[in-house]
Amino acid sequence: MRLPRRRPLLLGDIHRRRDRRNPLPYLCFSTSIKEGGGGASNGGDLVREISSLLRARTDWKLLMLSSDLHRRLNPNAISSVIESQNQVLDPELLLDFFYWSSCHIGPPPNIDSFSNLAVLLCNSGLFPLANDLVERMIKAHPSPSSVLDSITDCFKRCEKSNPAVFDVLIINYKKMGLLKSAAEFVLLMKGGSFKPGLRCCNGLLKDLLKVNQMDLFWKINEFMVEKRILRDVYTFTILIGAYFKAGDAAKAKKVFREMESMGCVPHAATYNTLIDGLCRSGAIDDAFELKREMAEKGLVADAFTYGALINGLCKDMRSKEAKLLLSEMLGLGLNPGVIAYSSLIDGFMRESNVDEAFKIRDEMVASDIRPNIVVYNSLVRGVCKMGKIDKALELLKEMASAGWNPDTMTYNLVIEAHFREQDVKGVFHMLDEMRNQNVPSNVYTYSVIINGFCRCGEMMQAAEFLEEMIVKGLQPNAVIYATLISGYCREGRLTEACDILDKMHEQMVVPDVFCYNSLIAGLCKSGKMDEARDYLAQMQEIKLLPNSFTYGSLIHGHSKVGNMDKADMYFQELLSHGLKPNDIIYTTLIDGHCKADDVAKAFSTFHSMLERGVLPDVQTYSILIHSLSKRGKMQDVLQIFSELKQKGMPPDSYTYTSIISGFFKTGDSEKALHFYDEMCEQGIEPTIVTYNALIDGICKSGDIESARRLISSILEKGLVPNAATYTIMIDGNCKSGNITEAFKLFDEMLSKGINPDNFVYNVLLGGCCRVGDLNRALDLLNEMVHGGFATVLSFNTLIDGFCKLGKLQEANQLLQVMNDKHISPNNVSYTTLIDGHSKAGNMEEACRLFSEMQEKKLSPNTVTYTSLIDGHSKKGNLVEAFALFEEMLAKGVLPDEIAYQVMIHAHCKEENLVKVFQLRDEMTGKGMRMSGATYLTMVDGLCRKGDVAKAIKLLDDMEVQGISSNDAQCRMLIDRLQRSGFMDEACQISEITTKKGWVARESSSNPLLEEASCH
Known part of the structure; x- marks a missing residue:
């Protein structure tokens, strides 16, 4: 019979070379025969047959293959053989049998077979064999809980078992890359009586720390405390590193001091870990103190110590000190290595000291230390930051000649530099080179490209690269999407910006605060406040907390559209969330309140800013100065300006321009020019806005020629x-009436491509009306209508011009033209016409217009009523005049000084002096002043009633209040009295007004008065 081909033995025939004496002088597992596939009897026979072969024959494999034993093998039988023979057979023989048998059965061996053997091998000190077995066990039975249960059960059944078996399992989980399973295995031991060794725990802690699995790290640390596994110097060193990684330098230092108090002496590695952590957290001085402490304790600082300190100094922008430390290191015979040199190069580059960085590189090469990719990338980063792209490209060539291929980071740096220089051609060249060199693009590459195109305003290109990125299987992150949103918002393409947010949801990318902030800021800048508020609500719905920037955008947006109630509401919301407003937010609020004409609220916000310790800048002060200057409060302006200078903040051109404009507004040209001179003396260049303020002030003072000369000087200074x-x-x-020069300037303005606005046209229109050139005014209005510049103000200006020249028919026609051109007349249009017709005595037309305006839902104002009342009064229609005044009061239209004085004149005509004085008292009670002419009308009325004494008293009151009259007005009063036969009264009034200096003495001599014997 042909035997099957033998498999190579995993363990060889080691068991034949070992001492045949029983190697296990201790009791182990109880023998409990497990059933196989053929019942208890058959299973027991199989186990006994195999056991006999293993005990008696060295050629057991051949015998089993030549019989049917190998076909009758099953997992339970294998497990039973191992259990029954563990006290008799050599562990290596059992392991050989286990491996051989495993190859001849279909299903994997029972977990208990692995566990029994693992415990047996560890008990025998055969750890290399145990390691191999445990690795196979983990592959066959990956569940840590199943493994632990089985191992624990076998461990308990065997007396004097070696707990190292648990360490072997943990080590193999780690070796196989199953770090989480290793930690899980340890944590499952929490409720049992077993625990891994200290060394094993230290190794696990170290590995968890290395891969940043901090949750598991702290759980294992807690497990060690609960299991009372005593810590050693390595444990403490690892813990110190962990606390630094968690950003808790204080805890790290505390652990260091605790270990000393517990009698655990720190070694050099402990000090190095602490020094490195302190350097990374910025506590450089503390790190140097520890270096001194090391020396005092006889510990020698090594290359790692110096490297950590050099890196810390460089990160702290103290590269010169770091270089001195490198010299000290070399003096001690320590080899700095590439990391120390890399830190120095990076440090000098961060400080923009490119020359020094390259010197360090040269020293490094001279010391036979070859720069690596990290060093080259630091050099590339530095020169790119300085805008030296040519130098960066040279470095790329140098890298290649030195055997280093530029990596993704290298190309990212150069691409970013090209974008900073707005060199899109250079960007595409780098991308082509990346493809040619098979250097893969990463998420950051696309982030740089998309950001670059967004900043260049090339949103189509940015969108194309986003699509390319997705096609390549790279997931855009929230930063990239936020960049796109911001780019679209900058371009005013808010719909596309909103679409990007929708795309994020499609790609399962959760928008972050920056995405929403970019969108909210864009909407606020465009005045779309309702949409901005909707996105704020959406943001809060997904539990994203708005920050100061979010609220700052909303405050700015509402301030810009003049909704200060909402701006204040969001400011209070910001404070209620514990957020701190910065100077920009405060300045925005102050500016908003100033523009809303609420200076008191602006100053209240300013004082709140100071109370919260937020320092205002020049812009804040300048806004307050500008607002006060506009209102002519120049004393307050000077006080704020003085405070600004006392705080060492140099005023800028905006500050000075506001002050200059303010003084011109109040008529103090001298002060305005003084601040202009001061501005120039301080070396602050006046802007065109400054010159405009000067020209405006000079023009308003009537000195047009000086204004022209100033424009010439502007041109000489290169300002346009x-x-x-x-x-x-x-x-x-x-x-000033120089309409020809005005039109000449208008033509010059057009020739220079400066488009005039409505205001310029209306100014010219008003100028034409002022000089009575209504034909030119009409031509200009027609031009304005065709150009789309005509407004209600334009028509009102011309209506006023026609009315003043008495051309009331033409004025009425303009009202019709307005309606034809779909320009709705306002109450000023009607009031101007009513006033014109009233002054001309056309009361019927005035009343018709009055009715028409009310039919059009236009409310008559004080001027409308006053014009009608005055017209009726002059026509003698006193009943109508008095009725209109009552109607005016009934409608809540408040009379002004002119309305009261018109009514006083009307009641004087009716000789109703009681009503006259009643109206006078109402006026004075409201803080209004009467004119000299009105006083003389009242004097006339009193004289006619024979109450000269009261008339004289009225003249005295007039003088006390600083109201004077002129010669013409007084002569008219005296003449009226004479013509009416009140000679004595006229004589007395003449004497008194002459004494008061209102009437010239030569003009006071009158033959009629002399005949009346006025003495």
Whole structure:
């Protein structure tokens, strides 16, 4: 009979060479025959036959193959043989039988077979064989809980078992890359009476720390404490490293001191771990103190110690000190190695000291230390950061000649540098080179590319690379999506930005705070506040906490659209979440309140800012100065300006421009020019905005010629007049009546490609009306209508011009043109026409227009009513005048000074002095002042009533209140009294007004008065 081909023996015939004496002088497993496939009797026979062969014959394998024994083998029979013969047979013979038998059965051996043998081998000190067996056991039975249960059961059944079997299992789990299973195996021992050895635990802790499995690390550490596994210097050293990895330097230092108090003496590795951790956490001085302590304890600092300190100093931007430490290291005969040199090169590059970095590289090469890829990447990073792309490309060639192929990081750095220089061609060249060199792109490569194209505004290219990335199986992260969202928002393409967020959900990428912040910021900048609030709500729904940037965007957006209530609400929400507002948020709020004309709230916010310890910057102060200057509060401006300078903050051109503009507004040209001179003395270059403020102030003072000279000086300084400059000059010329020069400037503005706005057209329109050139004004209005520049203000300006020239029919026609052009007249349009017709005595037309405006749901204002009342009064329609005044009050339209004075004149006509004085008292009670003409009207009324004494008192009151009259007004009063036959009264009034200096003495002599004997 031909025998089957023999398999090579895994253990050979080692058992034949061993001493045949029983190697197990201790009791082990009890014999319990397990049933095989053929019942208890047949199974027992099989086990007995195999056992006899193993005990008696060295050629048992041949005999089993030549019989039917090998066909009758099964997992239970194998397990029973091992259990029954473990006290008799050599462990290696049993192991050989186990391996041979395993090859002749289908299913894998029972877990107990593995466990019995593992315990037996460890008890015999055969650890290499045990390791191989345990590895096979783990592959066949991967569940740590099953393995532990079986091993524990076998361990307990065997007296004097060696607990090293547990360590062997843990070590093999680790060796096979099953670190989590190793930790699970240990933790499953928590409730039992067994525990691994200290060395095994230390090894497990070290490996868990290395792969950053910190949760399991701390659980194993806790297990060791509970099992009272005493720690040694290695345990403490590992723990110190773990606390540093967790970012808890204080705990790491505490462990170091505790180990000393427990009598565990730290060795050099412990000090090195602590020094390295302190350096990485920025506590360089503490690290140097430990180095000194090492020397005091007789421990020698090695290359690792120096390397850690050098790296720490370099990260702390103290590369020069690190270089001195390198010299010290070399002086001690220590070899720095590539890591120390790499740290120094990276450090000098971070400090932009490129020359020194290359010197270190040269020293490194001179010391026969070959720069590695990390060193080259540090050099490439540094030169790229400095914008020296040519040097970076040279380094790539040098790397290749030195045998180092540029890796993905190298190319990423150069691609990023090309984007910084906006060299898209260079980017594509690098990408081609990457492909040619088979260097794979990673997520960061695409992140750099997408970010670069987004910043260049090339959103189509960015989107294409996103798709390419996905096709290549690379998952875009939240950072990449946030970059795209931000890019689309910058371009104002908010729909696409929102689509990116939807794409994230499709790709199962959870948006982070930055994604939402980018989108919310973009929406807020575009004034889409409702959408921004929706995304805030969505963000909160998925449990993402808004941060200061989120709220800052919402505050900025609402401030920009003038909704300060919402801005304040989000500011309070920010505070309620324990977030700290920065100076930008405060400045935004202050600016918003200033623009909303709530200076008190702006200053309240400013004081809150100071109370919270947030320092305002120049912009904050400048906003307050600008707001106060606009309101003409120049004393407050000077106080804020002084505070700004006291805090050592140099004012900028915006600050000075605001102050200059403010002083011009208040008519103090001298002060305005003083601050302009100060600005120049401080070396602050005036901008075109500054010059515009100067030109505007000079124009308003009527000195157009000086304004022209200033424009010439602007051109000499290389500044270009802008739309505002031309607008100011056109306005100045129009107001001074030089309409020809105004149109000349307008033509120049057009020739320079500066588009005029509605304001410029309206200024020119007003100028034409002012000089009475209504034909030109009409031509301009037609041009404005065709160009789409005509507004209600444009028509109102021309209506006013026609009314002032008494061309009321043409003014009425303009109202019709407005309706034809779908430009709705407002209450100013109607009020101007009503005033024009009232002054012309056309009260019927004025009343028609008054009714028409109300039919159009336009509310008459104080001016409307006053114009009608004055018109009726002058026509003698006093009943209508008084009725309109009552209607005005009933509708809640408050009379102003002019309305009151018109009514006083009307009641004087009716000689109702009681009502006159009642109205006078109402006026003064409201803080209003009467004009000199109104006082004289009242004096006239009193004289006609014969109450000269009261009239004289009224003149005295007038003088006390600082209200004077002129010669013409007084002469008119005196003449009216004379013509009405009140000669005595006229004489007395003449004397008093002459004494008060209101009437010239030469003009006070009147033959009629002299005849009346006014003495």
